[in-house]
Amino acid sequence: MKELQLLLKKFFGYTSFRPLQAEIIQRILRKEDSLVLMPTGGGKSICFQLPAIYMPGTAVVISPLIALMKDQVGGLVANGIPAAALNSMMPEEERHRIKQLCIQGKIKLLYLSPEALVGELHWLLPRMDISLIAIDEAHCISHWGHDFRPEYTQLSVLKEQFPKVPIVALTATADKVTRTDIVTQLKLRDPEVFVSSFDRPNLSLTIRRGLNKKEKTSAIVHFIHAHRHQSGIVYCMSRNSTENLAEELSSYGIKAVAYHAGLPPIQREKAQDDFINDRVNVVCATVAFGMGIDKSNVRWVVHYNMPGSIENYYQEIGRAGRDGMKSDTLLFYSVGDLLVLRRFAEESGQKDTNLQKLNRMRRYCEADICRRRILLSYFGEENDQDCGNCDVCKNPPQRFDGSILVQKALSAIFRTGEFVGMNMLINILRGSEKTEITEKGYDKLKTYGAGKDLSYKEWKEYLYQMLQLGYIEIDYVNAGILKVTPLGRKVLFGEQKAMMAIYKEPEEKTYFRRKDSKFKYRPIKPIQSASVEETLLDSLQQLRKQIAEREQTPAYIIFSDDSLEDMVQKRPVTLEEFSEIRGVGEIKLEKYGKVFVALIRFVLRLPKDR
Template identity: 60%
Template sequence: MLHTLKTYFGYDSFRPLQENIINHILTKNDSLVLMPTGGGKSICYQLPALLMEGTAIVVSPLISLMKDQVEALQANGVTAGALNSNNSESENANLRRECLMGKIKLLYVSPEKLLSEVDYLLRDINISLFAIDEAHCISQWGHDFRPEYTQMGILREKFPKIPIIALTATADKITRTDILHQLRLKNPKVFISSFDRPNLSLTVKRGYQEKEKNKTILDFIDKRPNQCGIVYCLSRKTTEKVALNLQKNGIDTAVYHAGLSSEQRDKAQNDFINDRVQVVCATIAFGMGIDKSNVRWVIHYNMPKSIENYYQEIGRAGRDGLESDTMLFYSLSDLILLSKFANDSKQQSINLEKLNRMQQYAEANICRRRILLSYFGETTDKDCGNCDVCKNPPERFDGTIIVQKALSAIARTNEQIGTTLLVDILKGFNNAEVLEKGYDKLKTFGAGRDIPPRDWHDYLLQMLQLGYFEIAYNENNHLRITELGRNILFGKEKATLVIIKREEFVAKSRKKKVIKDFKPEKPDYSNEDEFIFEELRVLRKKLADEQAIPAYIVLSDKVLHLLSSSRPTTIEEFGNISGIGEFKKEKYGKDFVGLIKKLTKESK
């Protein structure tokens, strides 16, 4: 396994969970893998595909995503292809022929194409495994539900002995359960990597108007010269307005939304990937499968519709593990518009609940990372120190008794109530539902009379975000006490709450500054020669253009930094750099080593 990892991907060791997942697949067992963006999901099925006999079938939702994956694999010397409607008939015919001959190790297909080939191509080839990428698309509870994905259960029926691996970066507990059910996985093992991305800072700005937002964004970019970033907007019109404002201030900016032609979108994406522009302003149509490792920041001009969307989008920053920043603007107008979208959707109750949780995150005054982790079922008893709340901490107090009162009421109703009814019980309100269900007889009835209802809702919001209880929104939004909550309830641990302060922060004005001459920023590598790095970038661009592929597929920025720091003078030394496999060593070693030797000699 390690030999294959080094040969094709250029790495000497696995990331957390990768080795366990690969071993599980090699025993031909089903699995569900949850890893955050940039966590290394693709190697979990790509490497076993190389180790097993036959062709791995990878189901992917977007043609652009398939294209990126296939190009990256081919650049590593792996025989891979994508069967889709963008190909010509002859290209698809050649690909089918190669599959039948056993020459393709990984075949990428859309769910529609998979269904049309189940009784034809797939029946006639030797399949090693099925990988369902972006598996949250299967679930009606997921943030990007796609009806065609729901038919993927046919794979278990048609190919009972072939292992299935479902992978996603964002899925809460209900979505996970639904994925397992829809795919009919047999005794699956669920692998959940930590959702924590400690290199991402988290900041929320509440109540800013357009002018204040624009000033803040310019100031933000001004403090991060030469750093690549993405600005996500809710509408096409806003995307274009924000981009125009940045361009007027001398910032190289591309626009990306569904209203543009495919050529315009491809150009924007390619310009961003190849560092020809510093910023891309985009709707949520942009980003899935973008493997640009040096995105240093992500700004949300508007609030996203769900935490899943938000987490996936901010995850496009800092994929190389280096420090990166995120900023979210949140306003009442966003909430009104998103609520309208949710009410008009086919999944009204689900989308409203997800929006509610996103709103709670935006309004929170406790560690934001704890809220995100709690949402995905991961609890921590420490604040992160890298969000706006941690950096400017609010005043806190020992809220154990308040928390115990609330959790006791939830427990005494057998976890059959929602937040509104819980507050009614704690306040001792004799309304119809309380009396009908006999909740006025509970020991905790009226136990929180001294706290205003508005504050109770705020404290419950804090408790939810701290992970003391969960909301089962597929069961009438009933509250469920977590293990962490039980520790508080039974006096094993204390609970700290935030003192409630109802005030808003207003953005300060700033002087306009112009940023020109965009060059991608470089991390601080010891002993790095900046001139050599720039010359290596020129060579990489030349090699990429010759092959008509993005520059990062030849070698990543991180690899170029390592080369300009260590300056290898033999092809063997070149191959020892992390991220350079055997194929790239043989293909590019002579060019890069030759240039490094020439530049090193000239500098002496």
């Protein structure tokens, strides 16, 4: 392992392994199969990249997206590791050149899509000395996984054709059924299953419930301005939503682009390239975007709509904070999303499984206990401590006796014959004079206007709590109308108290929309600080950006945010000190060491001969 640790420092700039990495690498070196479950940003790539460098021959890496392969290969080459990818978009001459290098043993890692692999099974691969086979995003092979891809099912031939080559399958999320299916589909031989901790303590977790379209836009604008100059992704359920939201955010002076599978390839590639290279800070995207992103400095992820499962949600929030630094996540949850997702689940080929997963996701959104504990429990990892980094932990709910409030709502539901949805119920309680209320005679009900003292938002929040507490339920078959449960009847008839959490309106600033291209929104001025740390970090970021532009490569490939933070903390003023920075290997020390050390000396105002 000493030799491997030297290679880890030389090529990747790290002095020690993360949990499970060493054990997985040793198993590969013994030519044994493995299944690795490790969260995004947990260090999965090192598990096969390091043994690929150490072992004779070429490692074959199966990856689902061209963009992901391009990102990984770019990072490896930047670290001085001979790596390449074969894909259908490349000129034939370039493909031929790479194949020859592989046959000559001059490439240490070759990235292929599943389709490309099948095409090379009988010509290129038999002519290569294959050291190991790594299957990234392995959950794609399973029908039970959250992102099944039919082309992945062809990978079962690998074990048959290369029985002596170790296979390592890697994924960030897979429940027990999916794990078993991956092992069966790939025909792995006596594999050891490595399950890393799913805890990502650097990610904050926040849920906001029942906001309408206008309120969500306002909340997102506020959220983005609180993360000024930081990269982030907004996930939307539909293609139209991505385009509409990107346009809306742009009207507030936010650089945002849309990304979805229906856009022309050139437009998609440009959106992704602009995001990776920090020309655009915000991407509004469907789930088509993300798996191909290896960008380490994504600082936040917003879900405009609720995902259909905890696996999807966990995979998508995992795109924030891959470098281990503090990052934020925000999810908007509504009954409308729930109805749409339920319809999708019922129309899928796996109705029962998908409905069960959706129900677990709903319970997560409605919970008033530590969210991280719920997430970890879902993946079979128990934790007896609250995280302190989710909205529930940061603002523990204050309780009050809400029995009368609940009785008003349940009584109104009963008096309509249990035939109204949430919006109609709130309008009845607040005494709305809308035509649909008077036409149906709801203005004659005894409970009409019984809740005038509460705002629309307050009623909506309290009704979500009633759903969570089991006093009411949604009749999904009947257009989402509300029904009173047996437990709700006990509260209605005074047999049981209903303790509710006090709703507090989030404080948000107002931002002005630009009327046209000449009219700019009011900028938020950063806090003026004499802090050396802030000055140094800003200077390092500017230098990194200039180098990235010159080399036409993403800034995080030069150095991650984590590396820059380490420079700020340690303030290296010699090349020897700079070599101790996290993420600084031999190649980067030689390439960038002098200029970064010179900048640090300048900011710290140190004499040249110190």
